Amino acid sequence: MSLAEKLDVLREGSASRIPEDKRAIMAKATADLRASDIMEGVPKVGDTLPEFSLQNAHGVDVHAADLLAQGPLVLSVFRGTW
Numbered sequence: 001m002s003l004a005e006k007l008d009v010l011r012e013g014s015a016s017r018i019p020e021d022k023r024a025i026m027a028k029a030t031a032d033l034r035a036s037d038i039m040e041g042v043p044k045v046g047d048t049l050p051e052f053s054l055q056n057a058h059g060v061d062v063h064a065a066d067l068l069a070q071g072p073l074v075l076s077v078f079r080g081t082w
Contacts, residue, residue, distance in 0.1 A: 043075065043077070049064070049075070051065055
């Protein structure tokens with residue numbers, strides 16, 4: 001199953017679990033963010049990023065270059081609640 005197919009399955013599953021009024025709030029928040037042009041400042045698929053490292057859940061530095069040496073790297077950016 002491709003990543004796109006897996007994401008579709010997740011979306012379908014959440015649509016059945018999340019009440020309609022909450023989904024409407026989430027959809028409006030997403031639309032408001034898109035309208036704010038926030039997406040202009042985020043990395044796009046295929047962009048080249050500078051070398052970086054981040055701490056994992058155990059406080060150990062993980063270097064992107066080390067992960068790339070093992071194969072393709074997927075970076076997911078979560079905006080959070082700020």
